[in-house]
Amino acid sequence: MATLDQLRLTHPEIRDDFTIDQHWETYGAAEHGVWKTLYDRQAKVLPGRACDEYLSGLADLKLEADGIPHLERLSDRLEKLTGWRVVSVPGLVPDEVFFDHLAHRRFPAGHFIRRADQLDYLEEPDIFHDVFGHVPMLAHPVFADYMEAYGKGGMRALNEFHALKNLARLYWYTVEFGLIASGDGGVRIYGSGIVSSRTESIYAVESPSPNRIGFDLERVMRTEYRIDDFQESYFVIRSFDELFAETYKDFAALYCKLAGGATYRPGDVLATDHVVTRGTHTYVGGSHAAE
Ligand code: HBI
Ligand code: FE
Numbered sequence: 001m002a003t004l005d006q007l008r009l010t011h012p013e014i015r016d017d018f019t020i021d022q023h024w025e026t027y028g029a030a031e032h033g034v035w036k037t038l039y040d041r042q043a044k045v046l047p048g049r050a051c052d053e054y055l056s057g058l059a060d061l062k063l064e065a066d067g068i069p070h071l072e073r074l075s076d077r078l079e080k081l082t083g084w085r086v087v088s089v090p091g092l093v094p095d096e097v098f099f100d101h102l103a104h105r106r107f108p109a110g111h112f113i114r115r116a117d118q119l120d121y122l123e124e125p126d127i128f129h130d131v132f133g134h135v136p137m138l139a140h141p142v143f144a145d146y147m148e149a150y151g152k153g154g155m156r157a158l159n160e161f162h163a164l165k166n167l168a169r170l171y172w173y174t175v176e177f178g179l180i181a182s183g184d185g186g187v188r189i190y191g192s193g194i195v196s197s198r199t200e201s202i203y204a205v206e207s208p209s210p211n212r213i214g215f216d217l218e219r220v221m222r223t224e225y226r227i228d229d230f231q232e233s234y235f236v237i238r239s240f241d242e243l244f245a246e247t248y249k250d251f252a253a254l255y256c257k258l259a260g261g262a263t264y265r266p267g268d269v270l271a272t273d274h275v276v277t278r279g280t281h282t283y284v285g286g287s288h289a290a291e
Contacts, residue, residue: 102151
C-alpha cells in the first residue's frame, strides 16, 4: 500500500483523501480498447448469470462498451439514483481511507486499466474491476445503503474492536464474491470479483466444484478466503434486504464472540451449514488460506 508521500511523486495533485482528478481525456485508444474487450466478454457471459439488479444498474447508468467511463458524468447519473459518487484513486488506499469514502457514499475507483496481456488477472483493482464490477450495484437503493453501512462499520471495526479481519471477510464473501438465490432454485451473481471475471462468472454459477452455502453473518466472519484462485465456497443470500438487515446486528457482541471460537478454511462445510450445493472438490487442507 503506497503512502501519500510516495504517491505524490507520480500524482503531484493527489489530495489527502487519496483522490486524484481522472483527466479522462488522457486515456489512450489502447486503454479504451482494453475496456471494450473486457466489457464485450462480460456482455456475453453475464445474461442469465448476473442478477437482474446488477444488469439493470449497468443499463440505468449507461455503462457501455465504447470506452473507459468519464467518472464525473457517471457520478452525476449515479448520484441521482442513490446519492453515491465514484472518485478516482491511484490504487489501493489505506483501510481507514477506504472506509471513510464508503461511509460518505464515495466509491474509490482505481485510475488505471490493466494491460491487454493481463486480461484475466491483476493484483490491484483497476477501473474495470471497480467501475464495471462494483458501480452497477451502487444504483440499487438497498445495496447502496449496505455499502454505506459497511463503511461506517469498518471505521468502528478498525478503531474500536480491532476486528478488521472479520469485516474484510464479510466484504469478501458478499461485495466481492456474493451470490443471490434466484427464483428457479439456482443462483445469480452480485459480487464484483465474479462479475468482472469471465471465467469465474461461469464457474461460480455452473461448476459443481465449489460449495454454495446459505449466508450466515457469523459463519462468514469466521471463514478465511483465498485471494489467488477461484473461491472454494460461495455464500448465497436470499435478498438484498436480508443482507442489509444483517448490518443492524450488534457487531460489538459479535466481535467479542468471534474473538474466541473457530476459524474455518475456505473449503470447509459444517454440519450447521445450509448447503445449497455441496462442492465436488475435496478440501486438501494443506497450506492455510491466504488472509
Ligand atoms: N482501496 N481503492 C481501494 N479499493 C478497495 O477495494 C480496497 C482498498 N483498501 C482496502 C480494501 N479494499 C480492503 O482491505 C477492505 O476490505 C477494507
Ligand atoms: Fe473490489
